[in-house]
Amino acid sequence: xxxxxxxxxxxxxxxxxxxxxxxxxxxxxxxxxxxxxxxxxxxxxxxxxxxxxxxxxxxxxxxxxxxxxxxxxxxxxxxxxxxxxxxxxxxxxxxxxxxxxxxxxxxxxxxxxxxxxxxxxxxxxxxxxxxxxxxxxxxxxxxxxxxxxxxxxxxxxxxxxxxxxxxxxxxxxxxxxxxxxxxxxxxxxxxxxxxxxxxxxxxxxxxxxxxxxxxxxxxxxxxxxxxxxxxxxxxxxxxxxxxxxxxxxxxxxxxxxxxxxxxxxxxxxxxxxxxxxxxxxxxxxxxxxxxxxxxxxxxxxxxxxxxxxxxxxxxxxxxxxxxxxxxxxxxxxxxxxxxxxxxxxxxxxxxxxxxxxxxxxxxxxxxxxxxxxxxxxxxxxxxxxxxxxxxxxxxxxxxxxxxxxxxxxx
Numbered sequence: 001x002x003x004x005x006x007x008x009x010x011x012x013x014x015x016x017x018x019x020x021x022x023x024x025x026x027x028x029x030x031x032x033x034x035x036x037x038x039x040x041x042x043x044x045x046x047x048x049x050x051x052x053x054x055x056x057x058x059x060x061x062x063x064x065x066x067x068x069x070x071x072x073x074x075x076x077x078x079x080x081x082x083x084x085x086x087x088x089x090x091x092x093x094x095x096x097x098x099x100x101x102x103x104x105x106x107x108x109x110x111x112x113x114x115x116x117x118x119x120x121x122x123x124x125x126x127x128x129x130x131x132x133x134x135x136x137x138x139x140x141x142x143x144x145x146x147x148x149x150x151x152x153x154x155x156x157x158x159x160x161x162x163x164x165x166x167x168x169x170x171x172x173x174x175x176x177x178x179x180x181x182x183x184x185x186x187x188x189x190x191x192x193x194x195x196x197x198x199x200x201x202x203x204x205x206x207x208x209x210x211x212x213x214x215x216x217x218x219x220x221x222x223x224x225x226x227x228x229x230x231x232x233x234x235x236x237x238x239x240x241x242x243x244x245x246x247x248x249x250x251x252x253x254x255x256x257x258x259x260x261x262x263x264x265x266x267x268x269x270x271x272x273x274x275x276x277x278x279x280x281x282x283x284x285x286x287x288x289x290x291x292x293x294x295x296x297x298x299x300x301x302x303x304x305x306x307x308x309x310x311x312x313x314x315x316x317x318x319x320x321x322x323x324x325x326x327x328x329x330x331x332x333x334x335x336x337x338x339x340x341x342x343x344x345x346x347x348x349x350x351x352x353x354x355x356x357x358x359x360x361x362x363x364x365x366x367x368x369x370x371x372x373x374x375x376x377x378x379x380x381x382x383x384x385x386x387x388x389x390x391x392x393x394x395x396x397x398x399x400x401x402x403x404x405x406x407x408x409x410x
Contacts (some may be wrong), residue, residue: 003133004144005034005180006324007126012038018154019090019097019142021114022076026283027203028195028257029126030178031102035072042070044223047078049202060085061182069098075208076113077103083116090120104203104257105181127258128176128284130320132410135162143409144321148348151384158395159409166389168407172309173297175286176316193234193292196220200303203257210250217239219250223260227282228308228315230335231262261280261319266332266345266352266380276342279333283316285309311357312341314389314407318344318355340373342386358390368402375401 011034015021025031040319045067047053056063058077064071064085073082086099103113103120132139141149143159166174172179173188180191187349200217211218222239235248256258263281265276282288288309289300300306315331322328329346333356354374358367371386386402394398394405 002037003129003181004032004138005030005126005133006130006321007124008034008038010324011035011124014122014124015039015097015100018122019096019122020086020101020117022101022103022117022121022123022400023126024103024123025129027104027199028177028179029128029258031104032074032127032177033186035074035102035192037098039070039072042072044072044074046074047076049078049206051077051204053186057081058164064089067225068324070100071101072100074102075104075158076101080112080233085112085114087120090117094120107173112226125258125321125323126317127323129178129181130176130317131162131371131408134171134176134181135410137162137410138218139410142324143405144318144320145325147384147387148325148346148353152355153384154395155385161406161408162410165408167297168310169300169306170297172306173289173294173300175284176313177284177286180286188286188309189290189295192287195287199259201255204253206255207256207375210253215242216250219257220254220393221246221291223251223254223280223343224282224288225305226280227288228311229279230277230333231280232277258281259287263315263331263333264345266334266347268381276335281312281315285316288312298303307359310359310391310407314355314357315344320347322346334374336373336377338373340370340377342370342374345374351384352378353384354386356388358388361387362390363390363392363398363404365399365402366406368399371402373398 011021023031023035032073045053047056052058054063060082076082120178143154146154146159176364180188183191200213219240233244233247237244251260259282260280262278262280264278267276292305294300319331329348332345332347333343334345335341342354343357345353354371356367356370360367367388374384386397388402388404390404392404392406395405398404
């Protein structure tokens, strides 16, 4: 059964205003399902890495002659020769809604598409489900949008939690991919095992010149174990006998296939922001659990990785909700030389929004110490009230300037 995606309306509006929309994202996040649902009247062609569908690679102009717009070009990375032909046609006709393009790689082919279609296309990224999509409970404005617009509004009228839902551990273990959301728990390990196999054998091999695939597989498992931590390339490489340069390149490969994202360090100085260590996150907690051989949701109870998994899920949820906004917030983390830290710092319109993530059912003022240290460090900045996101039952004030927010609000 199709579940409404919060990016649908934005996708429609962009297609109504631009000749081409490019939707990218990881394997199996639902790109094809989304575009076919939103643009149900358009022709759709799915390309293949082996078969030259419709002779598109050999003769792209003839292919487009036989497939007039509006058309969905699905998995365009398998037919990159089409991009130049699409560009020429848009140059002749700038009317909106002609081409909907999807792809699964940020770099290589998708990078060339971005360069070739500059000024002719707009780009969107689709990730796994967010909570409101999982529970099929539409809200006019997400809690994040409301908080960024006016924290006082949220304080006066806290966002609602879903009326029913999974336990935190089940959701972390199940993950956020549409197929994993649909199948029974007993099939989850089989699903992710197949996902990893396909990911390495198809996606990575297309964009990487890695010689030792077994070593790369071990690297992926190590990176999964380090989700939610600051990135130390030297240490990461040393664990597997790799150079820091190789560790950096392989993390870039994970990013290129949408399996990894990073939050740069915030310092208040543009120079220092780029020189401080970023924090890295795996895109899907279910995949992390599979890579770490966690056999069930129950295995997360007391596991040393559970706190990092929870932070990874919260960071991913904020990214998903932010992508729907016309101007998404900039995403940072913060750590002082003295060891104080804030897990997530959002910045928009010159205002900073510090967020701490705690795996605690009853957060207190002690959990907001990092938020207080952040305010002390940037007393001249505009800083919104702080949030401690946790598996608590209700929105509540826990210090003079900080509030506890349940992890599953909509």
